[in-house]
Amino acid sequence: MGEEAFEDLAEHLQRREYEGREYRHVPDYRRGVERGTVLLEGVVVRGFPKVPRTLVLSEGVPNHFEDAEVAVEEKLNGYNVRVACVDGDVLAFTRGGLICPYTTWLLDRRLDVDFEPIFEAYPEAMLCGEVIGPENPYTSHDYPAVDSIAFRAFDWRDRESGDPLSVRQRRERYESFGVPQTRLFGVYDVDETAAAVREAVAELDAEGREGVVMKSADARTQLKYTTSAANRGDLAFAFSLPFDYGQAFMFRRLIREAFQSVEWDESDERARERAHDLGEAILLSMRDSLRTVDEGGTVGERHTVRGDDEAIDALVEHLRGQGLSLEVETDRREDGDRVLTFRKRAQSTNDKIRNYLDGHVVRE
Numbered sequence: 618m619g620e621e622a623f624e625d626l627a628e629h630l631q632r633r634e635y636e637g638r639e640y641r642h643v644p645d646y647r648r649g650v651e652r653g654t655v656l657l658e659g660v661v662v663r664g665f666p667k668v669p670r671t672l673v674l675s676e677g678v679p680n681h682f683e684d685a686e687v688a689v690e691e692k693l694n695g696y697n698v699r700v701a702c703v704d705g706d707v708l709a710f711t712r713g714g715l716i717c718p719y720t721t722w723l724l725d726r727r728l729d730v731d732f733e734p735i736f737e738a739y740p741e742a743m744l745c746g747e748v749i750g751p752e753n754p755y756t757s758h759d760y761p762a763v764d765s766i767a768f769r770a771f772d773w774r775d776r777e778s779g780d781p782l783s784v785r786q787r788r789e790r791y792e793s794f795g796v797p798q799t800r801l802f803g804v805y806d807v808d809e810t811a812a813a814v815r816e817a818v819a820e821l822d823a824e825g826r827e828g829v830v831m832k833s834a835d836a837r838t839q840l841k842y843t844t845s846a847a848n849r850g851d852l853a854f855a856f857s858l859p860f861d862y863g864q865a866f867m868f869r870r871l872i873r874e875a876f877q878s879v880e881w882d883e884s885d886e887r888a889r890e891r892a893h894d895l896g897e898a899i900l901l902s903m904r905d906s907l908r909t910v911d912e913g914g915t916v917g918e919r920h921t922v923r924g925d926d927e928a929i930d931a932l933v934e935h936l937r938g939q940g941l942s943l944e945v946e947t948d949r950r951e952d953g954d955r956v957l958t959f960r961k962r963a964q965s966t967n968d969k970i971r972n973y974l975d976g977h978v979v980r981e
């Protein structure tokens with residue numbers, strides 16, 4: 618990046634602190650460098666690039682890829698983590714460029730992945746993966762065989778340039794270090810990819826899984842596509858907190874459903890079923906939230922996390938430090954761990970639902 622461009626960027630960097638070390642990060646898009654890029658002790662850790670989406674496979678896939686072959690991997694529903702080693706410390710960066718103390722602790726103590734030999738061999742590596750599982754402070758989703766929380770690698774980049782390894786090299790390298798990875802459905806001729814994805818997506822949908830990410834062999838071009846189950850899950854979630862989620866978030870997911878229904882040439886009957894499922898996702902979750910507030914409860918994202926005392930305290934402090942209002946539901950011990958269940962209080966939703974239930978009149 619040129620000096621002038623950097624000066625421009627520098628004004629928009631946010632300052633943070635992690636265990637007494639100051640760092641700066643890029644908090645949003647359109648700054649000439651990926652959101653989530655971090656500067657820490659003279660080291661640059663690039664953000665993970667935004668992954669574009671196609672609404673229509675048959676046209677979108679060949680349009681997007683100039684390559685002969687496309688690798689299709691499963692897209693997991695968890696949170697994006699970049700792992701880098703700075704000054705001897707293995708640190709976990711979340712999407713927006715914060716060092717998450719809890720994830721950093723997890724990587725070191727719980728995730729069955731030994732990152733140290735990797736950084737000994739490749740000190741400049743930026744290991745990118747999804748942290749998944751039900752006991753997750755950001756995006757909880759159940760996966761069979763993941764009881765608590767797990768890491769699945771899906772990319773390997775140079776931390777300073779952001780350049781990725783090719784899909785093949787990356788998969789071999791992680792394999793050689795025994796690091797679990799996202800599933801690879803296969804590598805297809807670009808013209809056969811849409812059909813292959815459609816098949817994979819049908820299977821994933823039936824299992825309630827999220828979707829796929831397609832990648833050029835050199836991993837520089839990516840494209841995502843999600844299942845109806847994922848769209849519905851997102852909608853149910855967003856509509857359970859209807860006044861805290863941006864309306865654009867909901868609208869985009871509804872649009873995806875319409876394009877999928879048309880591309881897949883659904884019968885009227887099948888389309889009606891889709892409409893029904895969609896309606897349930899939206900309305901039943903909202904109804905639950907209204908009832909909860911009506912009965913005097915509060916609504917908000919609920920999460921359970923497991924760890925040692927300090928890791929849990931650090932997480933709570935980290936989340937509160939971002940302005941979240943947390944309500945602890947239970948704080949107990951299990952097999953030597955502290956298990957905390959908390960809610961990220963959704964302020965607007967709680968307030969608005971309360972007001973409307975009390976008869977506040979809306980002027981629209």
Ligand code: ATP
Binds near residue numbers: 667669746771830
């Ligand atoms: P984005 O800006 O990347 O679109 P988003 O928050 O909208 O971010 P998602 O819709 O979840 O994110 O899609 C992109 C994310 O999918 C990646 O940032 C990554 O965390 C996650 N992901 C899961 N599995 C994979 C995979 N196999 N390859 C690449 N990314 C994956």
Ligand code: MG
Binds near residue numbers: 693694695696
């Ligand atoms: Mg995601």
